[in-house]
Amino acid sequence: MRRTAPINCTLRHCLAALALLSMLSGWAGADDLRVPATVQAGQSFSIPAEGSGQATFYLVGPDHVVKRSVTLGSAVAIQSSDVRAAGRYHAILCSSSCTSAAFLVEAAKPAHLSFFLHPSRVPVSTPQSIDATAFVFDQYFNLVLTPAVVDFRITPESGASFSRPSTARRGVTWMRLDSTPHEGRVQVTAVSDKTEEARVIQQVAAEACGLRMKAIPSGNAVTLETDPVRDCSGNALPDGTVVSFTKVDRQGKSTVDTPIKKGVARVEFSLHGPAQIGVACGVVLGNEVALNGKL
Amino acid sequence: MTSIVHLALALKKFSPRYLQVATFAVLACVLAAAQSLPQVHLDASGLAPRPIEELTGTTIARHYALAWRDMAGALESGRSDVLSEEFTGIAKDRLVRRIGEQNQTGVHVRIVDHGHQVKAVFYSTDGSAMQLVDQAQLEIQIFDGNKLIDTQNAPQQYLVLMTPGADRWYVRDLEEVSAKTF
Numbered sequence A: 001m002r003r004t005a006p007i008n009c010t011l012r013h014c015l016a017a018l019a020l021l022s023m024l025s026g027w028a029g030a031d032d033l034r035v036p037a038t039v040q041a042g043q044s045f046s047i048p049a050e051g052s053g054q055a056t057f058y059l060v061g062p063d064h065v066v067k068r069s070v071t072l073g074s075a076v077a078i079q080s081s082d083v084r085a086a087g088r089y090h091a092i093l094c095s096s097s098c099t100s101a102a103f104l105v106e107a108a109k110p111a112h113l114s115f116f117l118h119p120s121r122v123p124v125s126t127p128q129s130i131d132a133t134a135f136v137f138d139q140y141f142n143l144v145l146t147p148a149v150v151d152f153r154i155t156p157e158s159g160a161s162f163s164r165p166s167t168a169r170r171g172v173t174w175m176r177l178d179s180t181p182h183e184g185r186v187q188v189t190a191v192s193d194k195t196e197e198a199r200v201i202q203q204v205a206a207e208a209c210g211l212r213m214k215a216i217p218s219g220n221a222v223t224l225e226t227d228p229v230r231d232c233s234g235n236a237l238p239d240g241t242v243v244s245f246t247k248v249d250r251q252g253k254s255t256v257d258t259p260i261k262k263g264v265a266r267v268e269f270s271l272h273g274p275a276q277i278g279v280a281c282g283v284v285l286g287n288e289v290a291l292n293g294k295l
Numbered sequence B: 001m002t003s004i005v006h007l008a009l010a011l012k013k014f015s016p017r018y019l020q021v022a023t024f025a026v027l028a029c030v031l032a033a034a035q036s037l038p039q040v041h042l043d044a045s046g047l048a049p050r051p052i053e054e055l056t057g058t059t060i061a062r063h064y065a066l067a068w069r070d071m072a073g074a075l076e077s078g079r080s081d082v083l084s085e086e087f088t089g090i091a092k093d094r095l096v097r098r099i100g101e102q103n104q105t106g107v108h109v110r111i112v113d114h115g116h117q118v119k120a121v122f123y124s125t126d127g128s129a130m131q132l133v134d135q136a137q138l139e140i141q142i143f144d145g146n147k148l149i150d151t152q153n154a155p156q157q158y159l160v161l162m163t164p165g166a167d168r169w170y171v172r173d174l175e176e177v178s179a180k181t182f
Helices: A004-027 B002-011 B016-035 B054-077 B081-085 B089-105
Strands: A038-040 A045-048 A054-060 A065-071 A075-078 A087-094 A098-106 A112-118 A121-123 A130-137 A148-156 A162-168 A172-177 A184-192 A195-204 A213-218 A221-226 A242-249 A252-259 A266-270 A275-281 A284-291 B040-043 B107-123 B130-144 B147-152 B155-164 B169-177
Touching: A054 B107, A054 B130, A054 B147, A065 B089, A087 B130, A087 B147, A087 B169, A098 B147, A112 A184, A112 A195, A130 A148, A130 A162, A130 A184, A130 A195, A148 A172, A162 A172, A213 A275, A213 A284, A221 A275, A221 A284, A242 A266, A252 A266, B040 B054, B054 B081, B054 B089, B054 B107, B054 B130, B054 B155, B054 B169, B081 B089, B089 B107, B089 B169
Parallel strands: A038 A098, A121 A195, B040 B107
Antiparallel strands: A045 A075, A054 A065, A054 A087, A087 A098, A112 A130, A130 A172, A148 A162, A148 A184, A184 A195, A213 A221, A221 A266, A242 A252, A242 A275, A275 A284, B107 B130, B130 B147, B130 B155, B155 B169
16 A cells, blocks of 8 residues: 555656646647658658648758648648659648658659760770679659669670679669670660660770781882781781881881781881891780891 | 877777778868868778779868868858859759758758768779768758757768769769668
8 A cells, every 4th residue: 555655646747747748739739740751752642730720831851942831630732843852851830839750752763874884995805894883863863772673785796795684782783894805896785674874885906916027128128017917816906006116237226116007017127237127016026037138 | 189089099909901991080080170171980991893092082071071061051041152162963953952942931951060970882993983871960950030940960871972073072962861771
């Protein structure tokens, strides 16, 4: 019995406190706002505004601010255009005092891809040389944070097409791939849901391989001409690529840089006695010829 | 400043990689203290697919802090012209629109910034984009005219996309996300 009295006393206090809270909430004019925890971007919905009389409703979001008069006891309609940007929105209802609630707007389904392919030109047969990065956005350009599959479809100019599926995390996905052995354009298309973006890179010949030249003497001069300059995969180096010929004779050392034209590089040297001539293209050295009657 | 000293002492316990990461934080804190910027602590450990250079980390932390300072100023003053310094693309468009509508409705927002714990989560191989997750401690007060109509004081999480410009990193996308997202 001794313990009952304090308990009763506590209960009485609790009831009094509840009654006081109830009165205080009644003074607030409008009841608490009930909003969904999350809403998909561009999705209309309504917020019940309980109570009676007139009030002012505010919606403050990442790119949009609404202020309008509402009648309590009816629902406040939130239009699809009010919630396009992803992020937190504050709904506030003020009559004699204000109540508020926050909700998050999340991205809708994928509708846009922002796709980067790097570099724009790449040598053939180079491991891990092509980088593709795709950002996945919805129709309102919110980053789609739910995992979305992005299929990277690779179509070389020659050879079979292939694809590399990847799952976007936090709205972004990336991959690296090797360049193929043949020069020419390579199209990479990123596909997600019903949206796709294509980019093209150019695969170019790699360094020269097996560089060789021949010498054609005529009097006191010699014409040097390379064989068709190709990389190790057999791709012709593009015209304009510089080939260097270096001659050492009695007058000293002289170097001539000449561009490849129609697949070969050609140069003419005047000779002053025995000479040693070498050829190089980039970091690749070719054969040497010694001129004084023997090659 | 005391927290900076504590942070520097704590660095001794970490590997050189963490030391580098924490250096960004120290520099950002020093800069913040010097210029009344919000505190930004950038953690770039485990960043993929490309690691971050020290200078890049420092620059990003500084410009992200500047972005928050400018955004807070713009949302409170109703002037969107200051946003071009640190924002671009969709982030800038959204803020400009919001500030325009704030001005039309008489609403303005005050942000009391208590700092940002930022983790870099993606840095593209060509260096053209970096994604950050920001755990921000903010007090957001919403006013209609001079009347305070709402205050929010909970930790907030932002997903940020920054891209480099000629001399700085710009905030290109800034979205508040649910803590459950990650």
